[in-house]
Amino acid sequence: MTLEIFLQNVANGITLGSLYALLAIGYTMVYGILRLINFAHGEIFMISTYFAFYGIGIFTLPWQISFIMAIVLTALLGVVIERASYRPLRDAPRISALISAIGVSFLIANLGLVIFGGRPKTFYRPPLFQIPIQLGTIRVVALFFIIPILTLLLLVILNYIVYRTKIGLAMRAAQWDFDVAKLMGVDVDRAISVTFALGSALAAIGGIMWGLRFVEINPNMGLFPGLKCFIAAVFGGIGNIDGAVLGGFLLGFGEIMLVAFLPGLAGYRDAFAFVLLILTLLLRPTGLLGEKQRVRT
């Protein structure tokens, strides 16, 4: 493999990894506070692409406004899902909330199938993102740069919210000890709503980037990216935001490099992700950046 080919694959890996990272953050944030794997996260991601699609397609909004609307609506959807399906189960055994999450996931995916139809739709691609860029022998389009830069920017903003604002403090307090935080007068419900809003907004940004990059959207598209990004979150250390981003990057990178170095094994790419999950759970259950979990009842 020549250096140019390797560098081209590095660019490929960074772009894919950034997309995974955007989704992995949502899993990790919710898990951090509620100790809940939000299996509906992949479907929230799917819905966001349809919000953007219909914003442009039916309401003929300019794409900038449509994308922002999609992000806001998806954030609201995340909050509504939490209110309707997780909050009533907060005092129930944790497995109940998990099953509720799986139910919500199926519900949204099948609603999508009924409302949007089973045939794929084509996502609008503003020419701005498609400007070809030639760097020596490496050829990419502008989107290759926009996605990773956006991901890192969002990571900085998120870190600021979590560590420098009052609501961030409430979120961390709830993560540390739910009941004590409540006793101290922290509005835990609000902290959780904000968590869901932020996680879903990031899923929406990931969804829009996904649509811009891969053009085709369909109601089942949430399933595999959802699983992959869950793996990325576990690999990076679930509950840790930086870990989710790192896990996403490494998973995307690993997938690309597997195909690059062993093109004959390209069909086993998904298996690679799952093997990574199994190895993480066996060798380092807390993930790369995860701390030892405190057991809560």
Place this chain on the structure above:
Amino acid sequence: MVSQRRLVAFLVFLTMVSLVGLAAAQEPTEVRIGVYEPMTGAMAAGGQMTWEGIELAHEQRPEVLGLPVRLILVDNRSDKVESATAVTRLVQKDKVHAIIGSYGSALSMSGGPVAQTAKVPVMGCSPTNPLVTVGNDYYFRACFIDPFQGRVMAQFAFEKLGAKTAAIIQDVAQDYSVGLANFFREAFIELTGDPKAIVGFTSYQTGDRDFTAQLTYVANAKPDVVFAPGYYADAAVLVTQARSLGLNMPFLGGDTLEAPEFIEIGGKDVEGVYFSTHYSADAPITPASEEFVALYKSKFDKAPNTFAALGYDCYMLVLDAIEKAGVVDPKAIRDAIAETKDFVGATGIITLDANGDATKSAVVLVVKDGQFKLVDVVHPL
């Protein structure tokens, strides 16, 4: 005394009910044809187009042997497990007399054994993998098979495009794609006489969206053409990414590229993609072709496609077979289908061989100005 009389009356009533039931079983009041197609999922476009053709044919000919025909559609969701379940449902719950389906060779291959066990004949519209009918005397199809299709595209690449080398990107999760990729490889090596003519061979899985690593590998191999026999959505995304990575050689595919989604998703990136398929409205073959085109246009107000034409043919062929059999019995219908000879369909003259396969011409289409345009017609050897 009264209660005894009541009991007798009840028994008589029961006997009558069961007799009526038996009579109904012996003399059917309707002909039930099951259809299992992917109406949702990765292959939804193919299933829905096929269903359009079947419905159209049903409107044209809603009766056979003086009995109304009822179509029962089951969605197999582009999923191999669901596909077997769909056929089970058709034979057990709906007790169909014959089945039509399914787009997607892998879906047909998982439904096939169920129908064979239940002894209900299946007429496949477009599953082209040879293994669909091999070893299954209840499975038939109205289309050509992939050894021929692979050869058509290899020949086209070699003779018309002057390609000396090719790279292949197959969908490893689909029997159709794996089979076609191999038949293309064999034919291309034979034509060029160069065992190293295939300079790259790699895979992806249905639903994958990032193909950059595979395409970077292919770009490095510098082939004259790339053969990517995947389903329309995956293939459109693949070609889009290939263009953004600067791969400008011709891309080739198989009949599964024929879907409006391929052009919608691919946009101007898929211009110049060549693929083989079963039929083109630009090259009507039989009187039935013209009739079908006119009917389709008047109902759907758009140009017809291969899969609707094949769906139309399958329905008509099954009804012909039922008429020839003279009874509504799956076994008799199976025997009548097996004897199909010189059936004049919209997609050509259909004669089924011992395997239950048809031998037909293929057409090569190209995407030009956002439409599928006829390039070549290739007749079987």
